[in-house]
Amino acid sequence: MVWMTRLCVGLALACLMGTPALAAEAPSPTPRLVEALAQDAVCTKCHDETDNKPIFSIYQTRHGVKADSRTPSCQSCHGKSNEHVAGGKGLGNASRPAPEVVYKTDTTVNHASDPRIQSETCIACHKGGLRMHWDGSAHESRNVPCAACHSVHRKTDPVLTKATQPEVCFACHKTERAQTHRISTHPLAAGKMACSDCHNPHGTTGPKLLAKDSVNATCTSCHAEKRGPFLWEHAPVAEDCTTCHTPHGSTNAPLLKARPPMLCQQCHSGDHGAQANSGANLAGGNLTTVNGINPLANAAARAQLVGRACLNCHVLVHGSNHPAGAKFQR
Ligand code: HEC
Ligand code: HEC
Ligand code: HEC
Ligand code: HEC
Ligand code: HEC
Ligand code: HEC
Ligand code: HEC
Ligand code: HEC
Ligand code: HEC
Ligand code: HEC
Structure with a gap:
């Protein structure tokens, strides 16, 4: 032709x-x-x-x-x-010397240029901006070149469209692929969100390539109502959302690492939360008992285990601004 x-x-x-x-x-x-x-x-x-x-x-x-x-x-x-x-006459000549820069993700295959040379060629025009922290980033240091994610010859580069971006990442990140298929997830499959809403894959100052400087700054950029400051703060919430939540997907809605009461009992083992399991008295044995059984305590114990468990009473687990909200009940 x-x-x-x-x-x-x-x-x-x-x-x-x-x-x-x-x-x-x-x-x-x-x-x-x-x-x-x-x-x-x-x-x-x-x-x-x-x-x-x-x-x-x-x-x-x-x-x-x-x-x-x-x-x-x-x-x-x-x-x-x-x-x-x-080197020859037209396409199909296998003995032709390769071009100086050949972009391949799998850098062990024939002709592939050193990944650093691949990326530096692009960086020459794309320094700064989102790529401010490219040098030394997780992808750069693990030899993942620009073209591992970007398809520059295609009319539409799939990694730049929310709906098609996750598949590009999943080619290497199988664990996250599996997690995002669980019952409770961020709306990635729906194309309403993309990995790059939370991550800057080019490199960041925060951990795990997070778009903001910390986990909480990243999460509260959308979930602003959880940012606080609250009059009554719940220590783990202010510290790190991923103490209780997993960002990619969970079998426990809403994106919880474990279901209450277990989730809460990881830390609250010494109080009435732990006693709930044994049906012990909420107030420490001072209530009136009927035939050795305290009906009130049993009701409370049941309430701690069924349905929303601890959340039946501690409804504002992220923190409260109510003057009487110290125990996150209002
Ligand atoms: C005279 C014909 C000819 C010209 C001119 C030519 N190429 Fe090629 N090019 C080829 C052939 C033949 C192949 C091997 C194709 C194949 O294996 O299917 C090739 C392969 C390539 C590859 C793939 C290399 C690989 O190993 O995967 C790239 C990239 C490429 N050419 C870029 C260029 C660029 C850029 C120019 C201009 C500077 C250029 N070519 C000019 C014939 C040509
Ligand atoms: C000679 C300079 C130059 C080089 C080299 C270069 N680019 Fe670009 N690139 C541009 C310009 C100019 C634009 C358009 C930017 C704009 O309009 O602000 C662009 C745009 C882009 C965009 C945005 C596309 C879009 O649809 O929004 C991506 C992604 C990109 N380049 C990736 C790359 C990658 C990957 C490489 C290396 C394989 C590369 N570029 C090499 C100059 C360059
Ligand atoms: C791990 C995957 C990945 C790698 C590697 C990667 N990018 Fe990107 N790139 C993305 C994603 C995802 C976006 C969309 C970001 C967004 O919308 O916030 C993007 C957006 C861009 C854009 C358009 C937005 C802008 O900044 O103007 C350019 C240009 C770009 N990348 C260039 C590069 C260059 C150059 C390299 C290599 C030095 C590179 N990328 C490496 C995933 C990657
Ligand atoms: C912005 C940088 C950039 C420009 C400009 C560019 N290429 Fe490429 N080229 C790439 C990258 C990156 C790849 C790897 C495949 C991909 O990302 O789509 C590639 C792949 C190729 C291939 C191999 C196709 C394959 O998938 O094996 C050929 C041939 C080629 N380019 C030729 C050209 C020719 C001819 C031009 C000018 C019309 C050109 N390229 C312009 C970056 C570029
Ligand atoms: C809602 C925000 C959010 C979204 C969306 C998101 N991530 Fe993450 N990602 C995080 C947070 C926070 C961490 C660090 C904490 C953790 O791993 O639990 C993380 C960690 C990771 C890690 C490192 C895991 C490890 O074990 O070190 C990878 C890889 C990753 N994400 C890939 C992805 C991919 C691919 C997508 C898109 C399919 C994606 N993430 C979407 C927030 C997000
Ligand atoms: C070509 C393979 C490849 C692709 C494609 C890829 N990654 Fe990665 N990614 C890696 C490797 C290798 C690491 C280094 C850590 C590891 O061993 O998992 C990494 C690490 C990460 C980490 C963890 C960083 C840390 O500090 O631990 C995140 C987050 C991440 N990638 C997100 C993404 C996102 C988002 C995309 C798509 C836009 C993407 N990756 C595409 C190979 C890839
Ligand atoms: C880019 C915006 C954005 C960021 C950043 C973000 N989220 Fe979300 N989050 C959403 C959206 C959108 C939904 C879905 C809301 C809906 O369906 O009504 C959601 C839903 C949730 C849910 C409820 C899930 C369910 O099953 O109902 C939890 C929990 C959550 N996010 C936690 C987090 C955590 C933790 C982080 C930080 C690691 C985070 N989010 C970062 C936008 C974001
Ligand atoms: C101590 C554990 C814990 C921590 C830490 C935590 N959460 Fe939650 N989160 C929960 C529980 C439990 C629920 C379910 C609440 C319910 O069903 O009433 C929840 C629900 C949510 C929801 C969905 C329902 C709603 O209230 O909107 C979002 C969004 C959310 N959390 C975001 C966050 C963000 C953002 C952070 C960090 C600032 C965070 N969480 C920290 C335990 C926690
Ligand atoms: C990672 C550990 C951790 C997890 C998980 C956790 N908490 Fe907490 N919680 C704390 C810490 C630390 C405090 C502050 C204790 C203090 O001030 O004595 C606290 C305080 C509280 C308080 C108020 C205590 C007081 O004396 O005012 C309540 C109520 C509470 N948590 C309920 C819950 C519930 C319900 C859950 C499960 C949804 C939960 N917590 C999960 C660590 C945790
Ligand atoms: C039936 C309602 C109810 C349920 C269910 C419940 N709590 Fe409470 N919780 C309370 C009340 C009321 C207080 C306040 C007691 C006080 O002020 O002396 C309290 C206080 C606390 C405190 C503060 C320390 C203390 O002992 O005063 C913690 C921590 C706590 N609850 C954790 C939990 C955990 C974890 C669960 C689930 C295993 C849980 N609660 C289930 C009603 C409940």
């Missing part, structure tokens, strides 16, 4: 303007545009819409806005690659 490509390069503007996405905003044929396309022709004389992988669709992305002088050419990303260009 070389003749067709030639025709396309010769009539580059017509070819590009023929693609629907560009038609609407097709720039007037500036010298800049003509020059940019001529530059790409070094590569597009062989790599065109007939390639079995998407190549030309890059012209329908932000990297294809040739009227913008910051836009990369094929060679800004893949290197000049003179030997590759000179």
Whole structure:
């Protein structure tokens, strides 16, 4: 199909303007545009819409806005690659030297460039912003290059769309895939939220690539009503939401690590919470008993175990602003 490509390069503007996405905003044929396309022709004389992988669709992305002088050419990303260009006649020649920068996630395969070289090529234009803390981040230091998440040749990069982003991450994060399929989850499958609502995968100052500096700052950026300060604070809430909640998914709604009363008894073992299990007296044995059984205590004990357990009475477990709310009951 070389003749067709030639025709396309010769009539580059017509070819590009023929693609629907560009038609609407097709720039007037500036010298800049003509020059940019001529530059790409070094590569597009062989790599065109007939390639079995998407190549030309890059012209329908932000990297294809040739009227913008910051836009990369094929060679800004893949290197000049003179030997590759000179190495033969058309596609299908296996002995052709590889281009200077070949983007592959699996860096053990043939031709893949060192992941640092892959990322540095992109970073050259994308320093700062979300990538302020890329150097030394979990992904950078584990050799996960930009192109492990970004598909720059595709018309729509799946990692930039909420609904399709999780699948990109799940390719490597199987545990989180399993967790988000549990009964209680954040609405990721519905496409209302994405991993990047809580994480900045490019690197952060917080733990676990969290978007904000701490777990609580991340959670309360949406759940503001749990931020406090409360008149009566519940220590673990102010400290770390993930003491009781798991962010990705749980079999205990709402996203709880364990069900009350067990959840609460992990810390409240010495008080009436623990005694609930044995049916012991709530007030420590001072109440009137009938035939050795205290009906009130038994009712209380039952209340501690059934349904919402401790939450039957301690309804405001995140903290209370009521003057009499010390025990989180109102
Ligand atoms: C913004 C940087 C960038 C630009 C500009 C760019 N590429 Fe790529 N190219 C990549 C990345 C990254 C990959 C890896 C696959 C992917 O992410 O889609 C790739 C993959 C390829 C592949 C291999 C396809 C495969 O999946 O095995 C070819 C061939 C290619 N590019 C050719 C070109 C040509 C020709 C141009 C100019 C029209 C170009 N590239 C422009 C970044 C770029
Ligand atoms: C004369 C034809 C020709 C030209 C010009 C050419 N290539 Fe290639 N390119 C090939 C062939 C052939 C292959 C191997 C394709 C295959 O294995 O299917 C290839 C493969 C590639 C690959 C995939 C490498 C890999 O190992 O996966 C990339 C990326 C690429 N070319 C980019 C470019 C870029 C960028 C330019 C311009 C600087 C360019 N090519 C110019 C013929 C050409
Ligand atoms: C020569 C400079 C240059 C290089 C190299 C470059 N980009 Fe870009 N990139 C741009 C420009 C310009 C934009 C459009 C930004 C804008 O409009 O603010 C862009 C946009 C993007 C976007 C946003 C796309 C969107 O739809 O919002 C992503 C993601 C991106 N680049 C990733 C990459 C990756 C990954 C690489 C390396 C494979 C790379 N870039 C290499 C210049 C570059
Ligand atoms: C682990 C996956 C992952 C890696 C690795 C990754 N990105 Fe991203 N990138 C994302 C996600 C997710 C978004 C969307 C972020 C958002 O919407 O907040 C994004 C958004 C972007 C954007 C558009 C938003 C902006 O900042 O303007 C650019 C540009 C970008 N990435 C460039 C890069 C570059 C350059 C690299 C390599 C140095 C890289 N990314 C590595 C997942 C990744
Ligand atoms: C509601 C916020 C939130 C969302 C959405 C979210 N995460 Fe997390 N993620 C966290 C928090 C908080 C942690 C650290 C605490 C923990 O692991 O329980 C974490 C930890 C992680 C870890 C590290 C786990 C470990 O054991 O060290 C990975 C990997 C991860 N998340 C991937 C993802 C992926 C992939 C997605 C999208 C499918 C995602 N997360 C969506 C909040 C979130
Ligand atoms: C190519 C594989 C790959 C992809 C794709 C990927 N990651 Fe990772 N991620 C890793 C590796 C490797 C680590 C290092 C920790 C580990 O061993 O799990 C990591 C670590 C993390 C961590 C934990 C950081 C820490 O400090 O412990 C989070 C959170 C995370 N990734 C989120 C994401 C999100 C969100 C996406 C999608 C936007 C994503 N990852 C895509 C490979 C990947
Ligand atoms: C980007 C916004 C956002 C962030 C950040 C966020 N959440 Fe959520 N959260 C939501 C949305 C949206 C829902 C679903 C609400 C609904 O369905 O009514 C939700 C629901 C919940 C639920 C109830 C789940 C259920 O089954 O009913 C809990 C618990 C929760 N989040 C805890 C957390 C924790 C802990 C963090 C921090 C690790 C966090 N959230 C971070 C938006 C967020
Ligand atoms: C001591 C354990 C504990 C801690 C710590 C905790 N929660 Fe909860 N959370 C619960 C329990 C128990 C429920 C169920 C409450 C109910 O059913 O009345 C809940 C319910 C929720 C809900 C859903 C119902 C609602 O009230 O909106 C959200 C959202 C939530 N928590 C967010 C958070 C955030 C954000 C943090 C950190 C600031 C946090 N939680 C810390 C125990 C905890
Ligand atoms: C990670 C440990 C931890 C978990 C889990 C926990 N708490 Fe607490 N709770 C505390 C701490 C610490 C205090 C403060 C104790 C103090 O001031 O003496 C407290 C205080 C309280 C108080 C008020 C005590 C007082 O003397 O004013 C009540 C009521 C309470 N918690 C109920 C619950 C309930 C109900 C649950 C389960 C939903 C729960 N807690 C889960 C650690 C925890
Ligand atoms: C039937 C209602 C009820 C249930 C159910 C209940 N509590 Fe209480 N709890 C109370 C009352 C009332 C107080 C206040 C007692 C006081 O002021 O002396 C209290 C006080 C507390 C205190 C403060 C310390 C103390 O002993 O005064 C903690 C901690 C506590 N409850 C934890 C729990 C836990 C954990 C559970 C679940 C296992 C639970 N409660 C179930 C009613 C209940």
